[in-house]
Amino acid sequence: MNNLPATGDFIYTFAYNDEEKDLCHLEMRSLFGRQSDTKILKTDRDIHPSRSPFVKERIRVLMEGRTLDELCDKLRNVKMGESTFKVLFVKINDLAGPHKIEYDQKRKIERDLGMIIEGELDLHQPDVFFGLVPCEGSWHFGIYEKAEPVWLRHVKKPREYSTALSTRTARAVANIAVPDPEGKRAIDPCCGIGTVLVEALSMGIDIVGRDINPLVVTGSRENIAHFGLSGEVTIGPIEEVTGSYDATIIDMPYNLYTHATPEEQLDILMNARHFTTRLVVVTIESIDHMLKQADFSVVDRCIVRKGKFSREILVCE
Template sequence: MYVYKYYPQYEESMALCEFENIFHEPYEKYFFTDYDYDYKRSVFIKERLTIFKESNDPKEIIAYLNDAHLYYENFKVIFYKNDEVHVPYEERLSLCHRLSEPIAGTTKLHEPDVELAITKLNNIYYFGLLERNRDWHRYEVKPHSYSHSLPLKVARCALNLGVGNDISQSIIDPCCGVGTVVLEGLAMGLNIRGSDINRWVSYKARLNLEHFGYDPLLIEKKDIHDIKEQYDLCILDVPYGVYSNCSVDDQLLLINATKSFCKRLVVITHENYKERIASLGFVIRNQCMYKRGNFARYITLCEVEK
């Protein structure tokens, strides 16, 4: 069971788009599937419950535990509260106590190493291993950054939208700035590298990679038009004229340039260029949006038209 959470005001579009791209099913906040997805890749998956036993009667789960001979060091059994079913406190407390008794090992009530959880949805109790997604923002504070750097949630969404379930793809970020997308891709275990035409910016990006223990040479100073290697995917956050003059035509030239080294593209733009991107010979596969205040980012997945 994967638990999705997001802020509807400005993240809903990204969360639903990512969900559809990963699971290929209609969105559910509490989503049950046999697919084992690396939940740490997504900023919208807050918890994952690996289900050991399910039943409409908690006694059956206790009987399962009596036969399973589970052993954990420093574990805790909790009742996972959800938004759909309310279970009274005393009932929750009693159930967790009864579930803990058959499990061998040592308990730890504060900051346990292992969390086992039971929850109730649609009159069914689900018991299993609970994992929380807490570390996705560990690269948020970088030694070198600037005010208009790509938000981490947008970077992760763009990567997940482009990669889907194939993490073996080779990825390039040809306007990488201070390396936000590259850092997040490396944290997700992806095969990614970056470049930037600005010598000083690419230097700061290399310092950011080195600070977090990655090979700084994964980022180099290079003009997008000089990229000769072929990649499976390109993530392009186009410059939009905050620190330099970059007109709409200039931005479209950068988008069009990616066709020489990549056939699949996730492009991030300040305005909705969907029709203009299509006019360049791309097929639009999906699009979502992130907006805070008056500043919007459009995340568009497209492929070179065959």
């Protein structure tokens, strides 16, 4: 395959239900700096598609055209050499109404583009997947990557609590707290059985865990080891945390084993202020007044619902 220069842009598509929409948008704002309401986003930010639990696929844009014909002219310069390929018309795009392209026409466009590219088509096991998608008024063509739902592997844990975050939510929370892991240190000082730790560690985030309850610390360590991950989890109260961290994730304790009173919640936040610059809190109660007392400012937020049960996720600095 000849070395085609990339444009520097990426197109991501997303999948989420109505209950997850606000969480997905908060994660988008954290990872990409802005959100899209159309389940497709064009950006210059290079985020691995498997990081987000909501990203479905990504195209690394190689070329674009204002019309499909213009794009086809550019594709004549693509020479695959010994590499086989396949072209996929991405299902999620921003064409709607009279501009929407139906299934049969999409398959025809895939075949037509495949005939233009110099090389061997392989519809079953190609060396390279190309993606085609109309977005923001132009046609885009590039390397197609399908996201792997890594978080699904972590659903079944040796130790579980019914009130723990879902793995999908936990993964999004980790991304919201540490959108750029390079050189960042994070802590989950009320880690429970380690749902957030497992997701963060699986993405290469440098994070440590801590909890006051020895039983849940044991469960957290067991869950981390079960998935072949390595992470430090210590026993002790939050007031004994030493050092400083770029990000802190706190899922406010409210289960049968460690329910925090309002006074204890405030104490947790006051202590976190001493060692972190960024705080992401998950809570089932309104704690804005506590955050203000602890000298935190809420810079973003969302509500995650599951049936009648809801959690609020607050991003604080």
